[in-house]
Amino acid sequence: MSYYGDGDGFDGGTTANGEKFDPNAMTAAHRSLPFNTKVRITNPANGKSVIVRITDRGPYSGDRCIDLSAGAFGAIAPKSQGVLKSAKWEILG
Structure with missing residues (x-):
């Protein structure tokens, strides 16, 4: 897993579902x-x-399964880490 929305041009853009992308949202x-x-x-x-x-x-990009918003990534790891290779994910619904 990696993250996006930290000054990389995605901030304020439109997501695939039509929402405005907020890099601080979860x-x-x-x-x-x-x-x-x-x-x-x-x-x-x-x-x-x-x-x-x-x-x-x-x-x-590569074998990544999920890209987190910068805010979500920063809540579980330092953004300087860049990528979480062993993160676990569970679908809640």
């Missing part, structure tokens, strides 16, 4: 989960978790 991008699906993301390195709502499509 949202995420996934290639196929239905929009508005809630997903719990847990960082096993520190036990922190966050619940995000799918509002966008992606990621389209």
